[in-house]
Amino acid sequence: MAHIRFENVTVQYPIYNAHSLSLRNQLVRIGTGGRLAKESSNIVTITALDSVSFELNEGDTVGLVGHNGAGKTTLLRTMAGIYPPVVGEVRRQGKVSTIIELGAGLDVELSGYENIVRMGMLLGSSRREMEAAIPSIEAFTELGDFLSMPVRTYSSGMIMRLMFAVGTAIRPEILLIDEMFGTGDAAFQEKAQSRMQELISAAKIFVFASHSPELIKKYCRRVFSLEHGSLTELNAPVSVAVARPGPDAPPPAASQPVSAPPPNAEEKRPGANAFVANPTYAQDGLYTIHCADFMKDERFARAYAAGEATGSWSGAAVHWRVYVACWLAERASSLEGDLIECGVNRGGISRAIVSYLGAKLQGRRFYLLDTFQGIPVSILSDREMLHNKYFKENYTECYQDVLNTFREFPQVSVVRGLVPDTFGSVDSGRFCFAHIDMNNAISEIAAAEYLWPRLAVGGFMLLDDYAWEINVDQRRAFDRFAGERDMTVLALPTGQGLLMKTREAGEA
Amino acid sequence: MIEHFAALYRSLPLILYFAWGDTKARYRRSVLGPFWLVIGTAVGVAGLSFLWSGLLKVDRATFVPTLAVGIVVWQFIAGCVAESPSAFTRNAAIMRNLKTPYLIFPLQLLLRQLINFAHNLVVVLVVLIVFPPPLGAAQLLVIPGMLLLAGNLLWIAILFGMLGARFRDLEQIIGVLIPLLFFLSPVLYRPDQLGVLEQFIWLNPFTYMIGLIRDPIQGFVPAPFVYVVSAGMLLAGWGATLWLYGRRHSRIPFWV
Numbered sequence: 020m021a022h023i024r025f026e027n028v029t030v031q032y033p034i035y036n037a038h039s040l041s042l043r044n045q046l047v048r049i050g051t052g053g054r055l056a057k058e059s060s061n062i063v064t065i066t067a068l069d070s071v072s073f074e075l076n077e078g079d080t081v082g083l084v085g086h087n088g089a090g091k092t093t094l095l096r097t098m099a100g101i102y103p104p105v106v107g108e109v110r111r112q113g114k115v116s117t118i119i120e121l122g123a124g125l126d127v128e129l130s131g132y133e134n135i136v137r138m139g140m141l142l143g144s145s146r147r148e149m150e151a152a153i154p155s156i157e158a159f160t161e162l163g164d165f166l167s168m169p170v171r172t173y174s175s176g177m178i179m180r181l182m183f184a185v186g187t188a189i190r191p192e193i194l195l196i197d198e199m200f201g202t203g204d205a206a207f208q209e210k211a212q213s214r215m216q217e218l219i220s221a222a223k224i225f226v227f228a229s230h231s232p233e234l235i236k237k238y239c240r241r242v243f244s245l246e247h248g249s250l251t252e253l254n255a256p257v258s259v260a261v262a263r264p265g266p267d268a269p270p271p272a273a274s275q276p277v278s279a280p281p282p283n284a285e286e287k288r289p290g291a292n293a294f295v296a297n298p299t300y301a302q303d304g305l306y307t308i309h310c311a312d313f314m315k316d317e318r319f320a321r322a323y324a325a326g327e328a329t330g331s332w333s334g335a336a337v338h339w340r341v342y343v344a345c346w347l348a349e350r351a352s353s354l355e356g357d358l359i360e361c362g363v364n365r366g367g368i369s370r371a372i373v374s375y376l377g378a379k380l381q382g383r384r385f386y387l388l389d390t391f392q393g394i395p396v397s398i399l400s401d402r403e404m405l406h407n408k409y410f411k412e413n414y415t416e417c418y419q420d421v422l423n424t425f426r427e428f429p430q431v432s433v434v435r436g437l438v439p440d441t442f443g444s445v446d447s448g449r450f451c452f453a454h455i456d457m458n459n460a461i462s463e464i465a466a467a468e469y470l471w472p473r474l475a476v477g478g479f480m481l482l483d484d485y486a487w488e489i490n491v492d493q494r495r496a497f498d499r500f501a502g503e504r505d506m507t508v509l510a511l512p513t514g515q516g517l518l519m520k521t522r523e524a525g526e527a
Numbered sequence: 528m529i530e531h532f533a534a535l536y537r538s539l540p541l542i543l544y545f546a547w548g549d550t551k552a553r554y555r556r557s558v559l560g561p562f563w564l565v566i567g568t569a570v571g572v573a574g575l576s577f578l579w580s581g582l583l584k585v586d587r588a589t590f591v592p593t594l595a596v597g598i599v600v601w602q603f604i605a606g607c608v609a610e611s612p613s614a615f616t617r618n619a620a621i622m623r624n625l626k627t628p629y630l631i632f633p634l635q636l637l638l639r640q641l642i643n644f645a646h647n648l649v650v651v652l653v654v655l656i657v658f659p660p661p662l663g664a665a666q667l668l669v670i671p672g673m674l675l676l677a678g679n680l681l682w683i684a685i686l687f688g689m690l691g692a693r694f695r696d697l698e699q700i701i702g703v704l705i706p707l708l709f710f711l712s713p714v715l716y717r718p719d720q721l722g723v724l725e726q727f728i729w730l731n732p733f734t735y736m737i738g739l740i741r742d743p744i745q746g747f748v749p750a751p752f753v754y755v756v757s758a759g760m761l762l763a764g765w766g767a768t769l770w771l772y773g774r775r776h777s778r779i780p781f782w783v
Contacts, residue, residue, distance in 0.1 A: 033778075040693075040695045040696070042696050045694065096623065096624075096780075101624070101625070101626055101780055102780055115626055119624040122620070123621060124624060124625050126548060126549075128552035129548055137545070137548060140540070140544060141541065141621060142625060145540065146540060146544060
């Protein structure tokens with residue numbers, strides 16, 4: 020029964036400079052009564068993992084993403100039991116196999132055969148087991164006579180083949196692989212993939228750090244993102260981002276990010292785990308006791324039901340977000356200009372707005388811009404690629420459905436294509452309300468650049484993705500966009516961001 | 528701490544395989560393999576015997592065996608001590624990437640040096656055939672002598688291994704001191720040949736280590752205080768090593 024459990028694990032390690040690595044300098048320091056301490060004891064402590072909690076069970080395949088130096092390799096080493104935590108507890112059950120650094124555990128002077136036994140024994144197998152595994156490793160690596168040659172004659176691709184073959188031949192229950200797994204030619208990748216599938220179907224744990232979204236998407240069901248040592252689970256379904264605790268239920272455990280508020284929130288914000296018994300609203304990442312009377316408003320209920328019927332929200336409850344959009348659209352409808360939505364998907368929010376505004380939409384147009392078939396992969400950043408919406412593959416072809424949804428509303432124009440190219444087909448030069456939800460910073464900024472000068476004073480630009488914890492790229496992009504125009508984005512607790520135009524460019 | 532030694536015990540086959548693999552790998556590309564080492568020792572013993580017996584005008588029958596055994600034992604001790612500071616650092620790639628019991632590396636070092644030592648015994652054997660010592664029960668004392676010596680060298684390997692991982696210049700410091708210690712230790716001579724200086728030579732721990740092995744081989748029974756001091760070093764050394772290891776072992780993977 021393979022199992023890994025991290026509870027508030029913090030890993031710190033010292034980085035020694037040449038000075039502090041020197042015994043001579045340490046002795047000088049003691050000898051001079053520490054007067055040279057400032058210069059000599061220049062030890063920097065790095066917090067590589069910061070209160071990380073999660074639980075992995077059999078059958079879990081995890082992709083690890085994050086910038087260089089974000090702590091991916093440290094996390095793998097801590098999972099393997101190589102690095103001990105300073106604080107917290109790591110519980111691990113099952114035979115571990117690690118492929119972290121290319122060539123680690125190999126003796127380059129020994130032959131491939133000898134290294135098979137050597138590395139297998141280092142991973143905890145017996146010599147006999149390894150010798151028995153040699154035929155299957157021979158077949159898997161396809162290295163042929165090279166296995167009788169010293170490993171120093173191997174290319175890095177060949178070393179990878181050998182390491183991967185040994186690492187998986189010992190039938191590990193927990194397999195931890197760092198990013199260099201991408202090396203090797205296409206044939207090896209294919210074999211590696213079928214070996215992985217075998218391993219995964221044998222209900223074991225597989226953790227894999229990579230910068231390649233394709234590989235992660237191929238192998239991993241769960242995705243952990245590391246940033247400065249903090250861990251966030253990415254594709255945790257939005258609808259369970261906050262569990263609604265019943266009166267008797269305990270607050271969600273910190274060790275399970277799936278059912279908990281953003282990990283570490285409890286440690287970092289004192290009192291955040293003090294769940295109140297009777298929230299007025301608890302869904303979609305928002306949990307509050309404040310007034311939510313709009314939930315009882317019949318006009319809003321009708322609008323929400325109409326939006327929900329489009330299937331846009333795939334079962335998630337997003338009332339407050341829809342309420343914000345409807346309220347803003349109604350306020351804006353007293354201004355001059357049309358409405359526009361960039362990033363429509365199945366038209367849930369726009370359908371709700373159309374219903375909510377009713378007659379107030381008369382004499383205006385509502386433009387709906389989308390590819391209606393997803394985002395071209397080429398413009399997504401790595402991080403966006405891993406966004407849950409992309410993962411859940413919500414972006415199925417839906418152009419015809421959207422046309423049908425809005426058939427009875429002549430004010431609505433559905434424009435298909437890639438933003439900003441499609442702005443050419445929008446025959447309006449003035450807008451009062453723009454809703455932007457394209458899950459992608461490049462397109463959203465292009466849309467904002469086009470729309471902002473055409474927005475009426477008093478009009479709104481509503482950003483659906485701005486304040487979601489994982490949408491770092493979009494948030495940074497819009498912070499920059501706003502900064503260039505001497506304003507800031509209002510982050511809403513719903514995860515949305517709001518910009519209001521108060522003056523034309525150039526006005527004081 | 529106990530689980531560290533239990534893991535070490537479970538890893539014994541691995542350590543044996545590694546020690547042998549190391550020896551094999553180091554001489555992989557030469558025809559005579561590990562016996563280059565023996566030839567080196569033999570040439571050294573022959574040369575030094577010829578030179579020093581000529582210079583000092585001493586009796587070859589006692590001088591040559593003293594020198595041969597002394598050099599072979601010294602190579603074993605000095606090899607262990609000189610490599611100790613890098614016991615962990617030279618295995619950094621393994622320690623940082625595979626979950627392995629830390630203590631296998633010092634033990635592996637000791638075993639590798641023991642394998643070298645066993646090879647060099649060929650030279651000792653040849654010398655003893657040419658200049659036979661009086662055979663008797665004294666020779667049996669080699670066994671407890673080896674155990675005491677190996678026990679002492681193991682804690683040295685662990686302690687210096689940790690210190691050498693934390694303070695990288697320890698390896699250089701020891702590298703500089705070893706040739707000096709060669710002359711300050713009774714390798715080419717016996718302590719009793721020093722006359723009035725003899726009491727100073729017994730301040731050197733290596734004097735005891737060499738005596739534990741060389742005296743029984745040559746047919747002398749070492750003085751009881753040699754055993755008392757060696758056992759004392761063993762206890763004190765392991766005490767200090769276990770104390771430091773218990774406190775700091777979790778930092779080793781970050782040091783290397």
